[in-house]
Amino acid sequence: MIPLGSLWLRLLVLVGLGATALLGSRTLLAGAQPAPRRHVVEIKGMAFDPAVLEVTPGDSVVWINRDIVPHTATAKSQWDTGPIAQGGRGVFVSRRRGEITYVCAFHPTMQGRLITR
Amino acid sequence: MTHFPPTKLLGFLLVLAAPIELSAQSGPPDLSDPEVAHVAVTANSIDIELARLAQSRAGNRDVKAFANTMITDHSAVNAQAAALAGRLGVTPKDNAVSQSLLAGAATARAPLEKLRGASFDVAYIDREVAYHQAVLEALDGLLIPTTENAELKKLLVDVRPAIAAHLAHAKQLRSSLPAAQ
Numbered sequence: 575m576i577p578l579g580s581l582w583l584r585l586l587v588l589v590g591l592g593a594t595a596l597l598g599s600r601t602l603l604a605g606a607q608p609a610p611r612r613h614v615v616e617i618k619g620m621a622f623d624p625a626v627l628e629v630t631p632g633d634s635v636v637w638i639n640r641d642i643v644p645h646t647a648t649a650k651s652q653w654d655t656g657p658i659a660q661g662g663r664g665v666f667v668s669r670r671r672g673e674i675t676y677v678c679a680f681h682p683t684m685q686g687r688l689i690t691r
Numbered sequence: 692m693t694h695f696p697p698t699k700l701l702g703f704l705l706v707l708a709a710p711i712e713l714s715a716q717s718g719p720p721d722l723s724d725p726e727v728a729h730v731a732v733t734a735n736s737i738d739i740e741l742a743r744l745a746q747s748r749a750g751n752r753d754v755k756a757f758a759n760t761m762i763t764d765h766s767a768v769n770a771q772a773a774a775l776a777g778r779l780g781v782t783p784k785d786n787a788v789s790q791s792l793l794a795g796a797a798t799a800r801a802p803l804e805k806l807r808g809a810s811f812d813v814a815y816i817d818r819e820v821a822y823h824q825a826v827l828e829a830l831d832g833l834l835i836p837t838t839e840n841a842e843l844k845k846l847l848v849d850v851r852p853a854i855a856a857h858l859a860h861a862k863q864l865r866s867s868l869p870a871a872q
Contacts, residue, residue, distance in 0.1 A: 619852040620855070620856040642764075642771050642849060643767045643768070644764075680764075681860060682863065683859040683860050684856065
């Protein structure tokens with residue numbers, strides 16, 4: 575017959591091992607896929623800054639409008655932040671790998687490039 | 692204050708078809724800050740009014756979109772100018788340059804009012820190219836150098852890239868339209 579105190583001790587050890595394994599697997603997963611990052615593109619002087627941005631799938635891009643006039647970040651038939659007023663922000667989460675040129679829908683001579691690797 | 696070179700001023704006013712008379716004695720205008728503010732607001736308002744005409748007369752979808760952008764952007768600039776004037780306690784003051792702008796705008800608008808569709812599109816965008824080119828020259832040669840108040844000068848400097856982008860947009864649009872008849 576196993577003493578009651580020893581049984582509790584074994585249970586505690588098992589629970590501890592299980593928790594360690596669970597945490598370890600999470601750490602491994604996190605290592606395989608880094609946490610999504612947030613990138614900022616400023617719109618100022620009628621230009622996107624930076625004009626070319628590299629991100630990884632799951633990252634978000636935030637456009638901040640520093641100009642007087644409203645802008646958008648628009649990749650035709652793909653995605654569109656909609657109008658961003660002075661001082662406002664527009665957000666897009668990039669999920670698919672690839673390169674795309676986007677424009678301001680109001681000022682099509684303004685162009686930016688988003689590269690998702 | 693900085694004097695505007697007579698040749699530049701004449702070029703600006705000629706492009707805008709402004710019937711201002713410059714006597715040899717008076718020379719080019721030496722604008723005060725309230726006068727510069729008035730010129731800036733007038734220039735924006737002229738383009739807003741022409742864009743409103745374009746909304747009902749233009750045939751091309753992109754030309755209509757351009758006109759909408761002109762209304763939005765120039766209204767935003769005028770709102771900033773009004774807010775700044777209020778903060779500084781400045782009342783924009785009418786002057787000869789503003790008057791010449793208005794006269795030039797009326798002259799340029801008259802033939803456009805007779806047009807519709809594709810012929811309006813070409814004439815309107817041609818006018819927008821010339822107008823924004825002239826406004827850029829006025830900003831660089833007259834309005835920015837003449838302005839003394841730092842905040843008003845900064846507003847004009849901040850507006851300049853928008854005018855340059857409008858000019859580039861108008862030129863891009865013009866190249867996609869048929870040649871003028």
